[in-house]
Amino acid sequence: MKILVAIKRVVDYNVRVQVKPDGSGVATDGVKMSINPFDEIAIEEALRIKEKGLADEVVVVTIGSNDSQQQLRTAMAMGADRSILVESGEAIQPLHAAQVLLKVIEAEQPGLVIMGKQAIDDDNNQTPQMLATLWNRPQATFVSELQFDGNNIKATREVDAGLQTIEVEMPAVISTDLRLNEPRFVKLPDIMKAKKKPLDVQAIGDLVSDPQGAAIEVLSYEPPQPRQKGIMVESVDELVNVLKEKGLVS
Amino acid sequence: MSAVLIVAEHNGNALNQSTAKVLTAAKQLGADKIDVVLFSGNSELASQIAYEGVNQVFAVNCSGDHDQLAASIAPTIAEMGKGYQYVWGPSTTFGKDVMPRVAALLGVNQISDIMEVIDAETFKRPIYAGNAVITVKTAAAHNVATVRTASFAADKTSGAAEVVNSDLATAASHTRFVELASGNSDRPDLQTAAKVISGGRGVGSEENFKIVYDLADKMGAAVGASRAAVDAGFVPNDMQVGQTGKIISPDLYMCFGISGAIQHLTGIKDAGTIVAINKDGDAPIFEVADIGLTGDLFTIIPELMEKL
Numbered sequence: 071m072k073i074l075v076a077i078k079r080v081v082d083y084n085v086r087v088q089v090k091p092d093g094s095g096v097a098t099d100g101v102k103m104s105i106n107p108f109d110e111i112a113i114e115e116a117l118r119i120k121e122k123g124l125a126d127e128v129v130v131v132t133i134g135s136n137d138s139q140q141q142l143r144t145a146m147a148m149g150a151d152r153s154i155l156v157e158s159g160e161a162i163q164p165l166h167a168a169q170v171l172l173k174v175i176e177a178e179q180p181g182l183v184i185m186g187k188q189a190i191d192d193d194n195n196q197t198p199q200m201l202a203t204l205w206n207r208p209q210a211t212f213v214s215e216l217q218f219d220g221n222n223i224k225a226t227r228e229v230d231a232g233l234q235t236i237e238v239e240m241p242a243v244i245s246t247d248l249r250l251n252e253p254r255f256v257k258l259p260d261i262m263k264a265k266k267k268p269l270d271v272q273a274i275g276d277l278v279s280d281p282q283g284a285a286i287e288v289l290s291y292e293p294p295q296p297r298q299k300g301i302m303v304e305s306v307d308e309l310v311n312v313l314k315e316k317g318l319v320s
Numbered sequence: 321m322s323a324v325l326i327v328a329e330h331n332g333n334a335l336n337q338s339t340a341k342v343l344t345a346a347k348q349l350g351a352d353k354i355d356v357v358l359f360s361g362n363s364e365l366a367s368q369i370a371y372e373g374v375n376q377v378f379a380v381n382c383s384g385d386h387d388q389l390a391a392s393i394a395p396t397i398a399e400m401g402k403g404y405q406y407v408w409g410p411s412t413t414f415g416k417d418v419m420p421r422v423a424a425l426l427g428v429n430q431i432s433d434i435m436e437v438i439d440a441e442t443f444k445r446p447i448y449a450g451n452a453v454i455t456v457k458t459a460a461a462h463n464v465a466t467v468r469t470a471s472f473a474a475d476k477t478s479g480a481a482e483v484v485n486s487d488l489a490t491a492a493s494h495t496r497f498v499e500l501a502s503g504n505s506d507r508p509d510l511q512t513a514a515k516v517i518s519g520g521r522g523v524g525s526e527e528n529f530k531i532v533y534d535l536a537d538k539m540g541a542a543v544g545a546s547r548a549a550v551d552a553g554f555v556p557n558d559m560q561v562g563q564t565g566k567i568i569s570p571d572l573y574m575c576f577g578i579s580g581a582i583q584h585l586t587g588i589k590d591a592g593t594i595v596a597i598n599k600d601g602d603a604p605i606f607e608v609a610d611i612g613l614t615g616d617l618f619t620i621i622p623e624l625m626e627k628l
């Protein structure tokens with residue numbers, strides 16, 4: 071079985087992004103870029119499935135600018151066998167991404183697709199669900215555990231009420247939550263090895279010539295409403311008094 | 321004529337409050353008609369959707385727990401949705417799972433986590449874990465969106481809607497519900513509680529969390545936690561507050577031993593009053609706290625128990 075993992079290059083989660091003063095976007099010049107943390111977990115999971123002997127190839131795909139090659143190299147240094155860059159000069163929206171990924175699925179015929187539950191730049195949390203829909207296959211989103219049983223997967227999902235388990239037939243789309251695994255560190259020799267692994271570049275227009283669905287237009291960016299500066303109290307007595315004054319405790 | 325279809329959420333016995341919050345947001349659209357669709361094996365649930373301004377409730381009867389499964393219910397929602405300009409659901413794990421499937425079937429991008437309705441086509445939503453807010457506009461024939469529930473108060477009106485019953489005809493055979501393990505507790509629900517007490521890595525262990533629960537019980541509060549506390553196994557995952565956990569807006573949020581990472585703050589920035597207790601006076605949580613107290617939680621909680 072082949073596993074396809076979709077990853078996105080995003081601003082590293084440790085960077086505190088800031089809105090540009092003119093409201094035209096967020097400042098991303100010169101900031102550290104990384105694999106979306108949920109996607110790193112998706113790569114790790116695919117590798118573990120392969121290491122258990124349940125898959126024979128892990129292929130990583132990203133849609134993005136040419137710079138995204140860096141993230142594909144990192145994925146291959148982690149252990150992915152090969153990768154595909156679908157090159158796009160501009161950022162694309164989830165339905166368009168799902169259409170492109172469907173084309174890659176049609177070419178690669180994976181038995182399983184693993185993705186992150188959300189990209190931490192746009193926080194959309196849509197692409198895996200949309201891909202599963204266009205592919206007409208099941209989805210297991212926000213997954214924290216996977217168990218394989220022949221052609222079925224038991225997936226444990228992190229939901230508001232606790233942990234939900236569903237069973238899906240493969241092929242399926244899985245989206246990862248943070249507790250699924252802890253991604254491995256990349257070692258220097260692996261980085262060298264990854265340089266020799268195949269990285270195929272395709273033009274987005276060759277895969278999907280007319281994106282479906284009107285793009286959602288962004289009119290402006292603004293920083294979040296700051297909270298009012300608070301106070302420091304010196305003792306529990308003082309804390310209790312302030313809470314009483316505010317009517318928050320009786 | 322513009323119409324809104326709201327996808328209701330429930331737990332099998334009761335309607336989730338998120339439904340009343342989506343309704344509040346939907347009423348700001350100034351649409352001509354608001355209908356609700358509900359998927360459940362429990363026919364009585366539809367009668368709980370009794371708000372002023374709700375025209376019809378489509379109660380779709382489901383068996384075999386298909387009411388929980390996006391792959392089963394999305395095709396029905398999308399088919400109904402063709403007659404609506406807006407198809408909205410809550411930005412809860414239920415809504416996040418199913419609404420993008422509906423959007424894909426209707427051939428549109430979804431607007432995730434609406435936090436403000438500016439006009440019928442323009443909305444605000446957070447990106448980058450809430451570090452930026454964008455104003456977005458869509459003129460698509462169908463506006464499929466999730467509503468960030470912490471940004472809207474629950475609709476408290478009452479009324480009576482016509483209930484239209486049907487049976488689910490789109491149950492997917494490739495996806496089956498197996499079980500739901502919930503950390504059932506008698507404490508107030510984290511997402512709707514007026515007061516939330518939460519603990520982080522600083523609490524140190526599962527055993528130590530008892531004092532956090534004790535304080536919460538004394539105050540009638542729900543209990544939350546940081547991701548570090550969940551990852552360390554102190555508490556179950558459904559207690560996690562933050563970007564990847566629950567977004568909450570209690571009147572009072574008191575946190576003990578939480579440093580204040582941006583991903584945690586995303587979950588609490590709509591809280592009325594944030595109280596932070598941390599032994600490190602430089603912890604970033606103090607930058608957002610309304611009331612801060614530097615000190616050891618193991619001495620402060622017992623003292624609070626005594627004095628509250």
Ligand SMILES: Cc1cc2nc3c(=O)[nH]c(=O)nc-3n(C[C@H](O)[C@H](O)[C@H](O)COP(=O)(O)OP(=O)(O)OC[C@H]3O[C@@H](n4cnc5c(N)ncnc54)[C@H](O)[C@@H]3O)c2cc1C
Pocket residue numbers: 083107108190248519520521522523545546547548549560561562563564565566576577578579580581582583584587597598599600603615616617618
């Ligand atoms: C993609 C992504 C998503 C994430 N999503 C979330 C999320 O949804 N929610 C979330 O919470 N985190 C999330 N995180 C993790 C987040 O970045 C932090 O790692 C996490 O919030 C830290 O938890 P903490 O504050 O409990 O632990 P720490 O940062 O370790 O802080 C512990 C604090 O306890 C204090 N302390 C220790 N002992 C005591 C004592 N005796 N008395 C008083 N204070 C004490 C310390 O001074 C310290 O400030 C996410 C991270 C990533 C990358």
Ligand SMILES: Nc1ncnc2c1ncn2[C@@H]1O[C@H](COP(=O)(O)O)[C@@H](O)[C@H]1O
Pocket residue numbers: 076077078106108109131132133134164167184185186187188189190192193194195196197198
């Ligand atoms: N440009 C992209 N290229 C490849 N995968 C993507 C891209 N955008 C999103 N994804 C995948 O879809 C997941 C959810 O993204 P989103 O719906 O944008 O929050 C991500 O974690 C990735 O796995």
